[in-house]
Structures are given as structure tokens and as C-alpha cells.
Amino acid sequence: MKTAYLFPGLNGLLRQKDRERYLELPHVKKRLQQAQAVLRRELGLETDLMKMLTQNTDEIYQIHNISLAAVVISSIQVGVVDHLRERFQSPDWMVGVSLGDIARTVSAGAYDFETAVVAHVKFTHKIDGIDKLGGNIGVATTLARPFTQEDFDWFEQEGVDVSVLTSRFLNVGALFSALASVRARAKERGWRIMPILDYPAHSRYIRPYVDASEKEFLEVQTMTPKIPIFSTLSCKALTLPDEIKREFLETITRTIHFEAAITTLHKEHGVTRFINIGPCKSLYTLLRDIPLDFQIEDAEDLLNSTK
Secondary structure, eight states: OEEEEEEOOGGGGSSHHHHHTTTTSHHHHHHHHHHHHHHHHHHOOOOOHHHHTTSOHHHHTSGGGHHHHHHHHHHHHHHHHHHHHTTSOOOSEEEEOTTHHHHHHHHTTSSOHHHHHHHHHHHHTTOTTGGGTEEEEEEEOBTTBOOOHHHHHHHHHTTOEEEEEETTEEEEEEEHHHHHHHHHHHHHHTOEEEEEESSOOSSGGGHHHHHHHHHHHTTSOOOOOSSOEEOTTTSSEEOSHHHHHHHHHTTTTSOOOHHHHHHHHHHHHOEEEEEEOOSSOHHHHHHTTSOSOOEEEEHHHHHHHTO
């Protein structure tokens, strides 16, 4: 049985239960402390990441806090994997979704944890203003009324960038005017809309901000992964340090193809077991919506089995 670890994105702290899920694990505490220490040492940034988790959701996800929210999620994810390594054999693949690519790459041995923390905070400090462009929302439909090619053609015509997470759930990044059109179409089509981020993640509209940081970011050291990495952007294995680094730089500008990536791993690489690392269970839910015969587990259940 081949196994893949799955690392969710920036929605990991939306619910209080998810924030608290793994905080008692020694490895998670250690990673949070390590992140705080390197931010203080390298950037002169004094922060209390544990205290941040006690704030309400709106405070955590304010644009000026996004970089620290990302650090917290990545620290929790890497700490969970550290804990799993002591009890279970390593997975065959590491798979990230959006922000989850940070912990995915660190846990695969291709990116040093402290380097990742510092590089991410420095990078996000250079994208000030992206919240003035547009936003990122979830768009869900039902089995009875699936998305059609007409819908996807309409999205393209409106300048909306669409990530197909499953056949029933899309992640949409666009300018404010286009998002208003999406909401109007949602009422006509019976779609459900969920606000996700206050900037147009996974869209072409962030490209100028990424380009401004490209030279500095590409100087960050990346290694050949010790555990294979599979991309939910390109739906292929990433084996070379340079391609890992470049694709990571493009994470917030390109659309995600989650169902296609999972399908490829299952059909072409024989993965029959997917473990959600969390802290949220969004990917666990999405996996259940993919009509393939594989096993779905959550890291929390694995850890509970060892108590």
C-alpha cells in the first residue's frame, strides 16, 4: 500500500478546534518555538505564536497577520509529521495544497524549516497592497447541478481564475468586479459561495507582486527531496531543487488541480492511502468527494491509535 501525506492551505486556522488540535504535541510546541526564535534572530520580529492562536478568526486573518498565520500552520504541520515519523514509516509521497507546499517541502527534506519561515515572512512583506485588488472565494455546487463547460467558459470570459479542487468545489481568484459577477451567477445557478481570502490568491493578478520578489526568493537554498513530492499545480512529481523552488514561488499565482493530482497519484503511481496532516480537515472532506477507491485517514486518528 502506497501512502501520501496531504498538507492543507491557509484555511487551517479558521476554526478554534483546528487551532487547538495538535498544540499539546511536543514536536509541535518545539517547531512553534523554533519559528519564534528564528524570526527574532533573523528579522528582529518579536511575536508570540501560541498567543496568536487565541485571537478570533478575523484578527488572525487580517492582511498584516497573514504571514504569521502561515508560519503557525506550517509549524504545526511540520511538527505533526515529526511526531508521525517516530511512530510510523515514512510516506511514499508528500503533497501540498497552496500554503501546504511549505510544510510539504520541509517534511520532504528539500527545504530547511528555519529558512522557509524567514523566506516566507520576507516574501509576504513585499506583497503589500494585494488586498486592494480582489479576493478569493469558494464556489460549491451539488451533484444534481454540476459545473458545466459553459460555466468554465464564462469564468474565462470574465477574467476569473478557477482552481478545480473537486468536480463540485472550485476555488476562485479574481478582481472585485469579476467576483461580483460570480456572486450574481451563483444566485442564478444555485451555487454556494464561501469567502476564503481577502486577496486574489491563485490568480494571474498577483503575478506583478511575485515578479518583484523573484530574484531574492530564487537565491533561497532548496535541496533534492528525500521523499518524493507531487505538485497539485502541475500534477507531476517535482524532483529537482530549481523546479521545486520556482513552482513554490508561483504557488499563489497559479490555479490548483487537486482532484486531477489525486487521480494521477492513484492511477499512475499506485497511491491507495491518503493521510490528511491538518490542522484542518478540509482536504479530508474533499477527498471523500473524489469517486476513486482509496483509503482516507486523518493524522489525528493515527496519533490517537498510539495512545
